Amino acid sequence: MHPQDFFTQLQNQGISFFAGVPDSLLKDICAYITDHAPLHQHVICANEGGAVALGIGYHLATKKIPLIYLQNSGLGNMINPLLSLADEEVYSIPLLLMIGWRGEPGFKDEPQHVKQGRVMLKMLDAMEIPYSILDTDLEKSAAILTHAICDARQHHRPHALVVRKNTFAEYKLSKDLKVSLELSREEAIKQVVNALNERDVVVATTGMTSRELFEHRKGQNNKQMSDFLTVGGMGHALKVALGIALQNTKREVFCIDGDGAAIMHLGALAIIGTLACGNFKHVLINNGAHDSVGGQPTAGFDIDFQKIAMAAGYKNAMSVATLEELTGAMDTLKKNQGPQFLEIKVRKGARKDLGRPTLTPLENKQLFMNFLQNS
Numbered sequence: 521m522h523p524q525d526f527f528t529q530l531q532n533q534g535i536s537f538f539a540g541v542p543d544s545l546l547k548d549i550c551a552y553i554t555d556h557a558p559l560h561q562h563v564i565c566a567n568e569g570g571a572v573a574l575g576i577g578y579h580l581a582t583k584k585i586p587l588i589y590l591q592n593s594g595l596g597n598m599i600n601p602l603l604s605l606a607d608e609e610v611y612s613i614p615l616l617l618m619i620g621w622r623g624e625p626g627f628k629d630e631p632q633h634v635k636q637g638r639v640m641l642k643m644l645d646a647m648e649i650p651y652s653i654l655d656t657d658l659e660k661s662a663a664i665l666t667h668a669i670c671d672a673r674q675h676h677r678p679h680a681l682v683v684r685k686n687t688f689a690e691y692k693l694s695k696d697l698k699v700s701l702e703l704s705r706e707e708a709i710k711q712v713v714n715a716l717n718e719r720d721v722v723v724a725t726t727g728m729t730s731r732e733l734f735e736h737r738k739g740q741n742n743k744q745m746s747d748f749l750t751v752g753g754m755g756h757a758l759k760v761a762l763g764i765a766l767q768n769t770k771r772e773v774f775c776i777d778g779d780g781a782a783i784m785h786l787g788a789l790a791i792i793g794t795l796a797c798g799n800f801k802h803v804l805i806n807n808g809a810h811d812s813v814g815g816q817p818t819a820g821f822d823i824d825f826q827k828i829a830m831a832a833g834y835k836n837a838m839s840v841a842t843l844e845e846l847t848g849a850m851d852t853l854k855k856n857q858g859p860q861f862l863e864i865k866v867r868k869g870a871r872k873d874l875g876r877p878t879l880t881p882l883e884n885k886q887l888f889m890n891f892l893q894n895s
Contacts, residue, residue: 521656521657521658521661521687521688521689522688522689522691523548523549523551523552523553523688523689523691524552524691525658526549526661526665526688527549527552527553527556529661529662529665530587530665533665533666533669534584534585534669535584535585535586535587535616535669536557536561536584537561537562537575537578537582537584537586537587538553538557538561538562538563538586538587538588538589539562539563539564539565539571539574539575539578539586539587539588539589540564540565540568540571540587540588540589540590540618541564541565541566541567541568541571541589541590541591541594541784541810542564542589542591542810542813542814542816543589543590543591543594543620543622543813543814544591544620544622544812544813544814545591545620545621545622545683545684545685545687546589546591546618546620546683546688547813547814547815547816548688548689548690548691548814549589549618549688549691550589550814550816551691551692551693551814551816552691554693554695554816554817555693555694555695564810564816564817564818566783566784566786566819567594567597567755567784567785568588568590568594568595568597568598569597569598569599569600569601571588571589571590571598572588572598572601572602572605572606572615573601573605574586575587575588575613575615576601576605576606576611576613576615579613579614579615580613585614585615585616585669585672585673586615586616587616587617587618588615588616588617588618589617589618589619589620590617590618590619590620591619591620591622591813592619592620592621592622592623592633592636592637592640593622593632593633593636593752593754595619595636595640595643599647602647602649602678603647606677606678607677608675608676608677612676612677613676613677613678614672614673614675614676614677614678614679615672615677615678615679616668616669616672616678616679616681617649617678617679617680617681618654618680618681618683619640619651619680619681619682619683620683621637621640621682621683621684621685622636622637623635623636623637623638623640624637624684624685625637625638627685630751630876631751631880631881632726632751632752632753632881633752640682641682644680649677649678649679649680650671650677650679650680651679651680651681651682652664652667652668652679652680652681652682653681653682653684654681654682654683654684654687656686656687664681665681668680668681693814693815693816699807699808699821699867699868700867701841701865701866701867702841702842702843703841703842703843703846703864703865703866703867704866704867704869704870705728705729705732705805705807705811705866705868705870706732706735706736706870706871706874707843707866708805708846708864708866709729709732709733709736709776709805710736711843711846711847711850712774712776712803712846712850712864713733713736713737715847715850715851715854716772716774716854718746719746719771719772720746720771720772720773720774721746721748721761721764721765721768721771721772721773721774721891721892722746722747722748722774722775722776723747723748723750723757723760723761723764723773723774723775723776724747724748724749724750724757724775724776725750725754725755725757725775725776725777725778725781726750726751726752726753726754726757726781726812727754727778727781727811727812727813728811728812728870728874729776729777729778729805730749730750730751730877731870731874731875731876731877732870732874733747733749733776734747734749734875734876734877734878734879735874735875738878745887745888745890745891746888746891747884747888748760748761748764748884748885748888749877749879749881749884751877751881754780754781754784755781755782755784755785755788756785757775757776757777757781758775758777758781758782758785758788758789758792758802759785759788759791760775761773761774761775761800761802762775762788762791762792762795762797762800764892765797765799765800765858766795766797768799768892769798769799770799771799771892772799772801772854773799773800773801774801774803775800775801775802775803776803776805777802777803777804777805778804778805778806778807778811779804779805779806779807779808779809779818779819779820779825780809780810780818780820782804782825783818783819783820783823786828789802789828789829789832789834790832790833792832792833792834792859793829793832793833793834793859794832794833795859796833796835796859797858797859798857798858798859799858800858800859800860801853801854801858801859801860801862802829802834802858802859802860802861802862803853803862803864804825804861804862804863804864805864805866806820806821806825806863806864806865806866807820807865807866807867807868808820808821808822808868809868811868811869811870815868815869821865825837825839825861825863826838826839826861826863829861830861833859834858834859834860834861835856835857835858835859835860836852836856836860836861837860837861837862837863838852838853838861838862838863839862839863839864839865840862840863840864840865841864841865841866846864849862850862
């Protein structure tokens with residue numbers, strides 16, 4: 521189904537406000553919404569729960585139904601506002617949820633999506649949120665959409681549209697901000713880890729970052745034991761790294777983070793700053809985009825991460841955009857007590873032949889834990 525046709529169906533049904541967190545299964549329709557929704561009628565949110573809250577505010581102000589989009593892994597972030605605010609037994613708010621079905625049974629997917637896909641419909645049932653599976657046929661999708669909106673409006677409750685892989689035809693984002701920067705994310709990762717010693721610990725955020733780190737280590741024939749690849753749980757790599765650093769004070773712990781992940785759970789910076797963990801080093805690679813799920817923009821280039829980190833209590837914060845700057849900043853990062861913060865501004869994109877980790881998450885975990893126990 522072409523995204524334009526579905527967007528027109530939504531408009532014809534009175535749906536004109538959109539909020540959410542991008543998903544690879546929804547990247548084509550999200551790109552179309554980005555290009556064609558008016559200013560302030562489409563908000564790419566920090567996290568999925570925030571998107572629900574934004575939609576609730578929109579309904580309170582207009583009496584209209586918003587569309588909230590997400591990958592099914594984001595359901596966890598939505599449970600609280602869905603059940604404690606939007607639910608029929610609380611404020612009874614009509615919402616249209618559009619959920620990308622990663623890990624759908626019968627389709628091969630990455631390990632972190634398998635169980636999520638298997639239990640997703642049961643989760644919706646448990647929350648008593650009715651759902652409809654969107655069809656690729658235009659007439660059928662129109663009928664499904666009409667039913668979902670009527671249900672949400674009549675019962676004043678959320679209704680979910682479940683979207684399977686390849687439901688939408690390809691659409692390329694035209695409002696794609698081109699930023700001229702010297703470094704790619706992969707080049708930045710290489711420079712960071714090459715500057716570390718054998719005892720240092722690396723925790724990498726989800727998406728392309730973990731994949732590129734794994735490929736680099738593999739290319740160097742490294743044992744890959746010192747890296748924890750946070751393949752799921754977007755935004756939580758920071759706290760995983762902090763938990764390790766607090767218990768392994770004789771090792772330097774480097775979290776390689778992303779702008780979208782950091783913004784999703786920005787409160788983690790306040791906890792890190794408050795705890796003043798001396799061996800904690802936070803490296804944020806900022807490309808201003810949700811690069812792993814279609815390149816939708818984040819607020820990464822619109823905010824000052826340096827000032828945020830310093831205000832949160834970090835000992836020092838730096839921002840670089842060139843190889844020369846990065847080399848000097850890594851020297852500073854390594855020599856000084858943490859928490860230290862380093863933002864590396866990079867261009868978005870990844871090479872087309874980028875592979876995926878060949879270790880299973882369980883294998884990665886065991887190798888990593890063995891490394892931490894090794895004196």
